[in-house]
Amino acid sequence: MKELRYLSGVTTLRLDQDICVGCGQCAMVCPHGVVQLNHRKAHIVDLNGCMECGACTNNCPTRAIHVQPGVGCASYIIKEWVQGTWMDKYITNNCC
Numbered sequence: 408m409k410e411l412r413y414l415s416g417v418t419t420l421r422l423d424q425d426i427c428v429g430c431g432q433c434a435m436v437c438p439h440g441v442v443q444l445n446h447r448k449a450h451i452v453d454l455n456g457c458m459e460c461g462a463c464t465n466n467c468p469t470r471a472i473h474v475q476p477g478v479g480c481a482s483y484i485i486k487e488w489v490q491g492t493w494m495d496k497y498i499t500n501n502c503c
């Protein structure tokens with residue numbers, strides 16, 4: 408998903424291929440095609456497309472892929488979406 412981006416070079420996404428077992432879960436759950444499986448290892452193919460949703464981290468059996476969810480892009484964009492709506496009061500302002 409190339410059109411939904413925030414800032415380049417700010418994502419906390421990290422991948423340790425040494426402990427990746429090639430299950431493909433991260434590639435399957437990533438909504439933005441950031442990760443692909445190649446030769447039974449995960450590869451980050453679009454780092455700046457990562458919205459830090461945390462789906463890959465939550466589904467990785469070995470913690471080979473890691474991100475700090477909600478501290479960057481995804482948090483910022485969600486706040487922009489809900490600003491001024493009834494959901495606004497449920498979002499804290501202690502980030503970004």
Ligand code: SF4
Pocket residue numbers: 420433436437438439440441442456457458459460461462463464474
């Ligand atoms: S945090 Fe979300 S957007 Fe980023 S690589 Fe993982 S699943 Fe994809």
Ligand code: SF4
Pocket residue numbers: 426427428429430431432433434444448449463466467468469470471472
């Ligand atoms: S979910 Fe984890 S172990 Fe599975 S392919 Fe992705 S990084 Fe590797």
